[in-house]
Amino acid sequence: MMRTRFALLLLPLLLGGCATIVDSASQRFANALSAGILSQTDEQVVRDGLPAYLLLVDGFIAEDPDNLRLLLAGADLYGSYAGAFVDDPERAKRLAGRGRDYGERALCVADDALCTAFGGPFDQWDAALALVDADALEPLYGFAAAWATWIQVNSGDWDAIAELPKVEAAMARVVAIDDGFRDGWPHLYLGVLKTQLPPAYGGKPEEGRQHFQQAIDQSQGRNLMARVLFAERYARLVFDQELHDRLLNETLASDVEADGLTLTNVLAHTRARELLEESNDYF
C-alpha cells in the first residue's frame, strides 16, 4: 500500500537538551559557552561556531571517558548540531551517530539494566524502563534525545525507524517519573511522536495535543518551538487551519529572547514564517 516514511521534524528540538558541563577545570568555560549558544540570536553564528565546541567536548571526553556529564554534553551537542545545522545528509548521519554513541556510553555509565536492554526487543526495554528511578532521568532523557536525532537523520533506514517506539517509551517514562522535567521538553518530543500516524492507522493525535499543551504550559509559554510544532504536527494532521495560523501568529508576536531558549525561539520564528506562507496551499 502506501509507503510511510517518517517526517519526525524533531530537529529543532535538540537544542532543548544542552546539558552543562559541570566537572573539571573546564567547567566555567564550558558553561559560559553553552549559555552563549542558547542565548544567541543569530543562527549563523551558532552554525559557524559550534564545530569548535564539538572538538572541545571530544577532547574533554578523551581525557575523562566515563564522565557522565561530559558524555551527555557530547550526545547533546553532536545531536543538536547534526539535527539543526547540518544540511549534508551523510555528514548529518555521521555526526548524529557520534551523538548517539556518546548517549549510549552515558546510559551505560549510569544504568546497567538499561544499557543491556536498549539493543534488545521492545518488551525487554519496556521492562527495564519500568524499574528506572529519578536518578537515571538525565542520562535516559539525554540518550533518548540523541537517539531521536539519529533516527531522524536516518529516516530512510528501517532499522532506525523500528527503534522509534523505544524512544517514545523512554520519553513517556521520563514524564511519568517527573512530569515537569526540563520545563516540558520531553512532552514536546512526545507531542511529535504521538502525531506520526492518523487515527485511521491507529494514531492518537489527541494525546499528542495534550503533550504539546503541556510543553507550552510548563515553559510558561516561552518555548516558542512548542507552539510551532503543535501547529506543524497536530493542526496539520487534523486539518485545523484556524488553530495552525493562530499558533504561528502567536509565535511571531512573541519575543524570541528568553532564558536558555533564545536560539530555539529564533529557529521557531523562522519555521513559523515558512509554515504560515504555505498555509493556504496546505489547507
Next chain:
Amino acid sequence: MTTSKFKRGLLGLALLLTVGAAPAATLKIATIAPDGTSWMTEMRAAGKRIEERTEGRVELKFYPGGVMGSASTVLRKMRVGQLHGGAFATSELAEVYPDWALYGMPFLFESMDEVIAVREEIDPLLAEGLEARGLTMVGLAGGGFGYLMSGSRIASRDALIASKVWVPEGDDVAALSLELAGVSPISLPISDVYTGLQTGLIDTVVNTPVGTIAFQWHTRVKYLVDLPVSYVAGGIAIDNRAFRRLSAADQAIMREELEGTLAELQAQDRLDNVGAKAALAGQGIETIPISDEDLAYWHALADRTLDQLNASNDYEFDHVDALREAITRVRAR
C-alpha cells in the same frame, strides 16, 4: 469609436480570452497517508508537474492524513461531488467493484514476479469494471506482501487455528479463505489493531513489514511466519464526471504523471519491504520457516477459495476464472 465602445470592446476581448482558455479544474483528492511521508511528497510533486504541463488547467488539491474520513466516507463524498478522487487500498475499491478484493486473497500469489505478470493481464479488467461503476483508475502501486505475525509461535496450521487471527474489517475474501482453513478470524478496522494486540483481543496479524513498523505493531509481535500471505496494493481513483471534464490531452498528462509516480513508489516500496523485513529480525522478531506440507496446503487453499467464490451466490465476481487462468499461464512459463 467612442470611449465607452472602446471599453466594451476591451471587456469583450477579455471575456473572449477567458472563455478561450479552458477553465481551471481543481481536483480534490483524499488520502490516508500523512503529510511528510514519501507517498505525499511524491504525489504533491506529481501534482505540481501536472499543473505545469496543463498550463494551470488541472490542479490537484490533496487532503492527507485521513482528514476526509474513512474510504467509505471518501467514496460517498466523491459521489456527491464534494471530493473528486482518493487514494485507496484495493480492498477498499472492492466496495465499488468487488473484484478488487481478489488481489488480496490469502496465498493467491507465490512470488512478486508472479504478481507483476498476472497484474499485467488483470489490472485492465479491474479498471474497466471500476470505470463502469463511476471511477477512473489513474495509477496503481503494489505495496508488497503481508506476512503472518504473531505473539505466539505459529509453527503449524493447527497453531494458527488455535490463535486469534485478525482480518481487516470488510475484507470478505480474506475472511472466507481463513474460515475454509478452519480459522475463526476476528474482524477489526486497522485503527483498532494495535490496541487489539495490546489487550489480547487478537494475537495474530497480517501486514507488510513496512506497515508493521510504521504502525508500530512490531512491538507487540514476536514471530513472523516466512510465507508471503496476501498482496497489498493501492491506487488513485478519480470520479468519472470530474475526470471526463478534462480535455483528452489533459487526461493523458494526468495519467502519465500519476502512473509514473506510482510505479516509482512501487519500486521503492519493494526495496523498503526488504529493508523492513530485515529490521524486524533486528528487533528480535523470530522468523519461523514453513514446512513443505503446510506450504502445499496454503497454496491449495487459494484454489478452494476461488472455487467457493464461483459456487456461492453470496459473491458477485466477474473475473475469478480470468484470474485463475492468468496465474496458471504465468506459472507454466
